[in-house]
Amino acid sequence: EPVTATKGESVNMVLLPKFLGILPFDQAHRGAQEAHAELENKGELLYVGPTPENSVAGQIEIMTTAATQGQDVVMLSNNSGDQIVPSAQAAQEAGTKVVTWDSPIPSAEGETVFVAQVDFNDIGVVMADMAHNIMGGEGEFAILSATPDAANQNAWIAAMERALEGEKYANMTLVDTVYGDDQSELSYNRALALVDKHANLKLIMAPTSVGIVSAAKAMQDEGLCDEIKVSGLGVPAEMVSYTMNGCAPEFALWSFVDLGYLTYYTSYLIATGAIPGNVGDEFEAGRMGTFSIEEDPTRDAGNRVLMGPFTVYNADNVEAAAQ
Amino acid sequence: MTGWLQSVHPQTLRVTALALVLALVILFFGSQIDNYYTARMFNRISTSVAIILLIAIGQALVVITRNIDLSVGSIVGFTAYLVGDLLVAQPDLHPLVVVAAAMALGTALGAVNGLLVAYGRVPAIIVTLGTLALYRTLLVEYSDARSITTANLPKWVVELPQATLFSIGNLDIRVTFAIALGVALVVHLALTRLRAARRLYAVGSNPDAAAIAGINAERVVFTAFLLSGALAGLAGFVFLARFGNITVVAGLGFELKSVAAVVVGGVNIFGGSGTVIGVVLGTTLVDVIDNSLTRWALVSEFWRDALLGMLILIAVAADTLMNRYLDRLRRRRHMSELSAGTAPLPRETG
Amino acid sequence: MPEPVLAPPVLTLAGVAKSFALTAALADVSLELMPGEIHALVGENGAGKSTLIKIMTGVHQPDEGTIRLAGTAVTITDTQAAQRLGIAAIYQEPMVFPDLDVAENIFISHRDQGLLMDWRRLHEAASSQIARLGVTLDVRRAASGLTLAEQQTVEIARAISLDVKVLIMDEPTASLSAHEVARLMAIARTLKDQGVAVLYITHRLEEVFELADRVTVLRDGRHISTRPITEVTPDALVRDMVGRAVDHFVPKAAAGPHGELVLRVRGLAREGVFTGVGFDLHAGEVLCFSGLVGSRRTDIGLALFGIQPATTGTIELDGRAVLIESPEAAMRHGIAYVSEDRRKLGLAMALPITANISLASLRRLLGKLGLIDRRAELAMAEKHKERLNIRTHSVALEVGKLSGGNQQKVMLAKWLETEPRLLIFDEPTRGIDVGAKTEVHAIINDLAAQGVAIIVISSDLPEVMALADRVLVMREGRQMGIFAIEDATPEGIMSLATGERPADAA
């Protein structure tokens, strides 16, 4: 019997993104606001975050401050790896729940539960499949990731490499993995360097929204879109022109609005004590339906709520999604 | 020893040493990377140099006056975003108006720096460390987490990076690169020919003496910041055209990159000396090293930065030592001529 | 002889006063400059001379008083304004732009030369300005390599190249030797003939009497007297300046037998700089280096002090050959070098007097743990303040705020404190007043009497004649000869230094 949330309780909640100022996290904020209104929470929903330059130290600082302020729950898109653990544990001890979303705490220590946008293994498979589609099942491709420290990207790349071992992908070779540090300029230059370094390159797979547009623009600018395609994870609004002109025929993403919404519900329920946050808890998350807490198969430890699914965008649906 | 050394200006010597180092670096990578000496490589590097060169030239103007502008990265981001926003709202604006708007915006931000440094007498590093944060804050607040996307930009902007002015064989001279080179040429001519521009050197060389010589040092410093802002604004426009997708992190880190290009290019960080040719060579040197390392098969992704740091260090050291050696050679030659009685005595003999 | 001047004064200062935080630098000073006169301004160190001229050129603003130019009251807000009014100055401390070449340095203040640089014309014009001063200097050279005297030359050329009504020279000859001084005086006279009012500040009284039409004395920031030169005697002038009578030069103690051989130099050379230097120096002996500006005397000092070590030759101290490759090494051997350029090389201008005086002998102030004994440091500074008569209300004052002469004394104090065996003075009395000069000479003689071996590099011939036991003459980096003082005449030294007489005639 799934648990339903009691409306109108007073829960102070903090939504803590990797950093402020970019679209996906703002969308998640919108989803959380939607849930906040729906649940008639008498408490406050705060949206605070660090700057991109100071992300790790900033997240730790905000986590510590939230505990000091006696907030009830921090919803964290973790950019700090396990460096956040001591402060998250301290927060838990002080009575502040820590729910992660988008990007978990790798060791799961100090984390109550992780709201996963999709199954990380699935992302690997989908990326492999998109590559397979675009390349016609054979040839060389390379990965352009964010930073070497980006935990999600690393997990997705690992999952993709596992998927590539399958029979279906036998004629595809992953020749290189490079990092554009989630900055347009670096990503753009790295993409071109990949092209020069690997004469037979057919695809650049960029599991990061900054990387994928930069790579697409680079291929377009150098007139390479016919030979080398771009794919990965991207925001439809940013990708629409490249999908329509064939530079990036296919890419995937999930809804950050929904992710924010679901994270809010999960956190609210845990903070109000409606669910303890253990494996097996089942609950109702408003318009999104029923979810449950399960063990996270993509990490050595930790639990997750799996949102899913995600959408693969192509020329047929990207324009509608970009609106 | 050769006679020409004696007549060579020290700045020329400096540039020569730097050019030699650059040549060595290119020769080295040529032996390591297949298809290195190709038009494609030229196009890659020329286009990637274009943005940072504009910023570095502005930075050089400021550094020559014994100041520093750490806010250039934020100015680039700010103008890129605002001009993008303007273009989304009014896609039919004439390109020249757009460029003018970008430069005006940059100039305005540079003016704030300049006012505070020159007339507020606040050290440049403090002012621009402050505005580095402030301009970025303004951008974040203004943008409200929206980003500019390629899809909403006019076609001519999106296509600008691939626009080619003319080609020599396969060598494309892209418009963006031509803009940067054009600016470099204009500034070079100004710095060597324009009387007013020489005051930048005077002020940076000895601010006290400048005041006493009747130079309006405040105005000179203010102007340098204006120009740096204007060039960062122009770079912001090129940035917008090149990457299309502008978020609040646009231009992050350009401040240190431009300072690196400027000091590698032989501009004295304590003011008073430096040439545009040096800056062009310095920018190119750093960029060639960076771009070559990413294409060097032997080097794994994780080794790149360590090598980049070491190569910059070695290049600058080589430049320093070579420069010092040439200078010593020059002086020694002068003295041996002196004692042989073939050179004019440098001083009064009665 | 000066005619009685009838024309109205070109520049009039009336009741000018100026104070800095705790110092009243000027109080109720009035001064009139006539067109076509050379007006000398003299006074002790710190009397307020430089402050007065900085008020005329807009560097400082007066607290009280008025300035009139040709009868009309003016406010001189900054140096540009002064230049527009036709007032230019050569400052006491040369202010050149090290990164610009000599020619640009000379013409930097000219604003009527068009939009673009004409480098060829610039260099030609600069060459001719320099030639007017009787100096050969490559105008394409960057000013950073110039010696202090050369910098002074550039300053002078800059000032006289401007079309001025009033030219102020603040100790222009402080680092020039007789030869260049003569050229400068000739120029001053030419300007005077063209109707320019020249205000000439100097501590060398013989120049006052040779050049000036009238002379004004300042003391402690107050105007003491202004008189035609014909109506004053040197002694009267000194009395006005100091407020009491002063003996001009301390007579040299009879050159007694000198002590042990301290320093023996043979075949000393530094590649491309100087060559063939050799001499002996005994304890208690004063050896003076004489020569024209740029004759590389300073460089020998620098070699002995390890700043720019010699490349060939031997240096023996107490009969043992030593290698001096750094100032630290030189100081370990008991060598001290008082630089000619106090501003750039001698003093840390932003630090207090105490820290400057103790700098070279810090080690002796260090207690356990390497901490500075501040009380001892203060006592050290006070001791020198007394002994050298350093004019300041507090030894905690930043050195940069002292007058030029007092700065010089602080620098001397720094080196005296190291108690060296061999002391090299480079232009030790540059810019210090007659009283102080006498004091410094007395100190040098004292030190010699105590058995310190002393080298004095000086462009001031009377000083050389007064101090030296022997004189070493340099020309263009070569040692031309050594005289015992009994055999030396100023004319003999000069002709050797200028090459008018073959070297072997010495």
Place this chain on the structure above:
Amino acid sequence: MRRLVRWELLLLVILAVTIVINSAMSPMFLTIGNQINLFQLSIEKIIVALMMTLVIINGEIDLSVASMMGLAACAFGWLFQLGVPAGVAIPMVLALGLLGGAFNAFWITVIGMPSLVVTLAMLIGFRGMARILVEDRGITGFPEWFNALGQQPILGPLPLALLVFAVLFVILLVVLHRSGFGRKVYVIGNSAEVARYSGVAVPRVKALLFIASGFVASLAGLLYTARVSAVRGDVALGFELDIITMVLLGGVSIFGGKGTLWGVLLSILIVLNLRNGMALANITGHLQTGVIGLLLILSVLVPNLVQSARLSFRPGSAAR
């Protein structure tokens, strides 16, 4: 000298105002726990800032400190993964810090390159070496005692890093303001030539400072590792600007020769309290950096304006 006293007075006033406003805004602010947290959150930066004060007063700059912190942390993680016991790895990492500092010092004092260029290159270089060591891994699982060093109180409520900060402050205070070495640091900052002509071994002083700077940075890197009990390639990324900001706000002249450690201590307290107060008021991200940037500018601008306003009262005495 008197100027500096006035500067520190100004900082003291700013600090007092910050504290008053903070405690009025948030009841949590003045709790001991929060006060310790406020230090803990930036403790490594402020430790490095103390050493940086000496480097900048000496007329130089060390931009490589944050990368050295990262390298130290990564070297520690890497050694630990290799099976080196933490107790052995610590001295090895500290030695690495000395070595890194000596490396900087070599190019600066022996080759004669400007420290800005050298340390800018090593800002990239040290970070790159950290990358070589850990690549894309995150390393955790250090021994309890090690993590405790960064997280548990050692003396009363005070954690180790805060004690290190206090001890380092006192040591550097004595060294800079009382010792012969400190005097030389000031003189060199004022004019390296004057120092040389006075027999000061300028290269030795500079080299010592850079070596010490490398050492302190590596120590800070270790303290950071203990505090967050994990290591990644981006440890301390970008800290250099914060560190330099604190030093400059403390009244230290970027041209060298001027400034005191007291000023820097006050500026550290201001920045930390301001940050903390804003965080408690939920002002984060760019707004926070913006406010600190504004403070940095205003703290110099306002006194300047006040001064010239006062001077223009007495007509025509604009002191230059």
